[in-house]
Amino acid sequence: MARRGKDSVLTEITNKNCPVDKKSDLRRVVYVYSDDLIAVCDQLPKVQCRARMVHSLISAYDLSRCMRCVSPRPAREDEVTLFHSSDYVDCLKRLSAIEDDEKYDEEAEEFGLSYDCPAYPGVFEHACVLAGATMTAATCLMSDLCDVAVNWCGGWHHAKRHEASGFCYFNDIVLGILKLRQKYERVLYVDLDLHHGDGVEDAFCATNKVMTVSFHKYSPGFFPGTGRLTDTGMGTGRYYSVNVPLKDGITDAQFVSVFTRVMELARVSYAPGVLVCQCGADGLTGDPMEAFNLTPSAHSQCLQYLLSWNIPLLLVGGGGYNFANTARCWTVLTSVVTGQQLRSEIPEHEAFTEYGPDFELELQAGNKINRNTNEYIEGILQQVKENLSHVSCG
Numbered sequence: 001m002a003r004r005g006k007d008s009v010l011t012e013i014t015n016k017n018c019p020v021d022k023k024s025d026l027r028r029v030v031y032v033y034s035d036d037l038i039a040v041c042d043q044l045p046k047v048q049c050r051a052r053m054v055h056s057l058i059s060a061y062d063l064s065r066c067m068r069c070v071s072p073r074p075a076r077e078d079e080v081t082l083f084h085s086s087d088y089v090d091c092l093k094r095l096s097a098i099e100d101d102e103k104y105d106e107e108a109e110e111f112g113l114s115y116d117c118p119a120y121p122g123v124f125e126h127a128c129v130l131a132g133a134t135m136t137a138a139t140c141l142m143s144d145l146c147d148v149a150v151n152w153c154g155g156w157h158h159a160k161r162h163e164a165s166g167f168c169y170f171n172d173i174v175l176g177i178l179k180l181r182q183k184y185e186r187v188l189y190v191d192l193d194l195h196h197g198d199g200v201e202d203a204f205c206a207t208n209k210v211m212t213v214s215f216h217k218y219s220p221g222f223f224p225g226t227g228r229l230t231d232t233g234m235g236t237g238r239y240y241s242v243n244v245p246l247k248d249g250i251t252d253a254q255f256v257s258v259f260t261r262v263m264e265l266a267r268v269s270y271a272p273g274v275l276v277c278q279c280g281a282d283g284l285t286g287d288p289m290e291a292f293n294l295t296p297s298a299h300s301q302c303l304q305y306l307l308s309w310n311i312p313l314l315l316v317g318g319g320g321y322n323f324a325n326t327a328r329c330w331t332v333l334t335s336v337v338t339g340q341q342l343r344s345e346i347p348e349h350e351a352f353t354e355y356g357p358d359f360e361l362e363l364q365a366g367n368k369i370n371r372n373t374n375e376y377i378e379g380i381l382q383q384v385k386e387n388l389s390h391v392s393c394g
């Protein structure tokens with residue numbers, strides 16, 4: 001029976017003999033889930049009802065039988081202020097209690113609580129639930145309960161110490177990494193989202209205890225506008241922030257190639273004890289962002305490469321605004337970590353009609369013009385190689 005740490009309530013659903021042969025050395029996977037967590041995630045302004053679609057597709061493919069389901073607990077305020085400033089937390093809590101959202105509040109402006117991140121009634125409690133889920137995943141990983149921990153309701157990588165940003169209120173990833181740092185000397189964070197993982201990079205830009213690697217679209221006027229190739233961190237953290245700025249139209253093959261080559265350089269130079277991967281799916285073809293030509297196959301190949309390192313891995317979600325494609329992507333990733341083969345036909349389930357007209361798991365690659373020439377990619381790799389030559393923790 002799993003140890004019942006004070007940190008998380010383990011409602012352990014024993015693996016109802018997951019359909020695998022005994023001899024395969026499959027990974028132990030914790031899946032952080034609860035009806036409350038899904039309900040909260042589904043209320044976020046720009047991803048309403050996405051969490052439920054993701055969970056129901058994972059369940060429709062019977063993958064929950066191959067994982068240990070853990071119900072999370074909300075983060076306490078004293079845990080959230082391990083990263084966020086108490087001024088910001090107090091303001092979010094105050095605004096969260098206001099029922100009539102007509103009341104304009106200039107203090108809200110200072111903390112980013114407007115436009116992209118409106119404070120709505122209950123937003124404080126929701127942000128604590130989302131942060132707590134990733135912290136619960138980290139706790140499971142640290143207590144050696146699993147090899148991989150998954151929280152598809154996490155990945156809110158833009159939230160800063162002092163302000164909300166890009167619909168991210170609390171940075172669950174930073175809070176999860178701070179938890180992992182209690183056990184692991186070096187944490188490697190990798191961000192697959194279309195957008196630069198600026199909140200996580202900012203949190204750790206001045207330390208060499210956490211290396212952040214972000215692959216993202218970088219172009220004038222595109223949010224958040226940071227993540228240049230030459231941004232490598234500062235002070236003790238110099239060279240421990242890696243940025244891979246990409247242009248529109250990148251293909252699966254090109255993305256996987258640049259990903260594996262950069263991550264191999266990071267592994268050899270940094271030798272991390274644990275990996276945290278943000279799997280934002282807004283770079284997929286068919287996303288309203290209309291930027292990259294990626295299919296879930298690219299994310300799947302990147303994940304398989306990371307799994308070959310055989311170190312503990314924390315997976316979180318992130319962006320992804322074509323909800324059916326995001327559910328396809330994260331279901332494929334869940335099948336990769338559980339070692340299950342999935343049939344192409346989307347199984348009959350409550351959201352089946354969302355997967356038309358093909359009703360297939362795989363996506364056809366987009367055909368946007370690819371602005372990433374091989375020379376451009378080679379130039380990035382040369383610069384990353386040069387930067388990481390200053391890192392040696394092996």
Ligand SMILES: O=C(CCc1ccccc1NC(=O)c1cccc(C(F)(F)F)c1)NO
Nearest residue numbers: 046116166193195223280282288289319321
């Ligand atoms: O995905 C994000 C946040 C994206 C973001 C940050 C700041 C301001 C706006 C956004 N998101 C959008 O513009 C957005 C979100 C959902 C759907 C759309 C749509 F209009 F393309 F559908 C657009 N980070 O990984």
Ligand SMILES: [Zn+2]
Nearest residue numbers: 193195282319
């Ligand atoms: Zn994004």
